[in-house]
Amino acid sequence: xxxxxxxxxxxxxxxxxxxxxxxxxxxxxxxxxxxxxxxxxxxxxxxxxxxxxxxxxxxxxxxxxxxxxxxxxxxxxxxxxxxxxxxxxxxxxxxxxxxxxxxxxxxxxxxxxxxxxxxxxxxxxxxxxxxxxxxxxxxxxxxxxxxxxxxxxxxxxxxxxxxxxxxxxxxxxxxxxxxxxxxxxxxxxxxxxxxxxxxxxxxxxxxxxxxxxxxxxxxxxxxxxxxxxxxxxxxxxxxxxxxxxxxxxxxx
Numbered sequence: 001x002x003x004x005x006x007x008x009x010x011x012x013x014x015x016x017x018x019x020x021x022x023x024x025x026x027x028x029x030x031x032x033x034x035x036x037x038x039x040x041x042x043x044x045x046x047x048x049x050x051x052x053x054x055x056x057x058x059x060x061x062x063x064x065x066x067x068x069x070x071x072x073x074x075x076x077x078x079x080x081x082x083x084x085x086x087x088x089x090x091x092x093x094x095x096x097x098x099x100x101x102x103x104x105x106x107x108x109x110x111x112x113x114x115x116x117x118x119x120x121x122x123x124x125x126x127x128x129x130x131x132x133x134x135x136x137x138x139x140x141x142x143x144x145x146x147x148x149x150x151x152x153x154x155x156x157x158x159x160x161x162x163x164x165x166x167x168x169x170x171x172x173x174x175x176x177x178x179x180x181x182x183x184x185x186x187x188x189x190x191x192x193x194x195x196x197x198x199x200x201x202x203x204x205x206x207x208x209x210x211x212x213x214x215x216x217x218x219x220x221x222x223x224x225x226x227x228x229x230x231x232x233x234x235x236x237x238x239x240x241x242x243x244x245x246x247x248x249x250x251x252x
Contacts, residue, residue, distance in 0.1 A: 017043075018042045018139070019043045020037050020042050020043070020045065020089065020091070020092060021044075021045045021081075021090070022034045022037070022045070022094055023047040023070060023072055023094050024048070025046030025057065025092075025094065026050070026056070026057035029094060029145060029220045029224055029227070030092070030094035030145075031046075032220045032224035034065065035061055035224070036227075037231065038061060038062065038065065040228070042090065042231075043064070044061075044066070045065075045068050045085055046058065046065060046066075046067055046068070047068050047069075047072075048067060049095075054067040054069070055067055069081070070095075070126075072095045072123065075125060079129060082130055086133065087137070088134055088140075089134070090140075090232075091126070091142045092227060092231060093127065093143065093144045094227075095118060095123075096145060097119065098115075099111040099115045100173075101172055102171070103169040103172055107172040112172070112173045112177075114173075115173040115174055115176070119180075119181060123181060127188065135195055135196065139235065141199075141230065141232070142196060142198040142199070143231050144184070144185050146178050147174075147175065147203070148202035148244065149167060150177075151252060152179060154250070155168070185200040186252065189239045192239075196239075197237060198239055198240060199233075199239060199242070200242045201226050201227050201230060201242075202243065202244050202245065202250045203220075203227070204222075204244070204245050222245060223245040226243060226244065229247065
């Protein structure tokens, strides 16, 4: 593996015996990630703030899915989820929000706080709670669902893979929070070293609840494939990088 392209990377194994948690797994990209992991015989837990929505998603995915009540902004539910799930091999930090707002002049500090509460602080809190279980695993993997719009390299000038002129300065709260997710991914990978592989995924623009009413964007299932590749990396796979859904590396 070159470390610059995961499109043709071998998967760790069929998945049998592995246990995964997908936060925000009841809809959108998280739902499709759960579906693909199940197809690879991974035991999947979906974390949902609304238990009824989680159970509805589980019924659609199949009886082998398990649901755990998990609000990434609520320490009590995080602690309870970690206790209920027990052993864990794969953590997909997928839960996220877009609190609205445009550029810095049209985004409130409250919107910024809400973005960080879920997208950054929640991600870190969940990761910390499950680290003891992950470090007991033979093949621990963390995948943080980020965004190419959080890449400082892509945001700093025209790029053929990024519509810089259309989005520059906009999505202030959401994009800053995803830049922080990228930093958290890199620093966590450095701290955990060979013990746990930590990577981030830029899923591309998708039709999800993140942008209600949006008709543009691709199929969430397409992005889910990229997350699953990172979740099932072989033991010689990379750590501490941001990857596009298509398997190419994205600059920080």
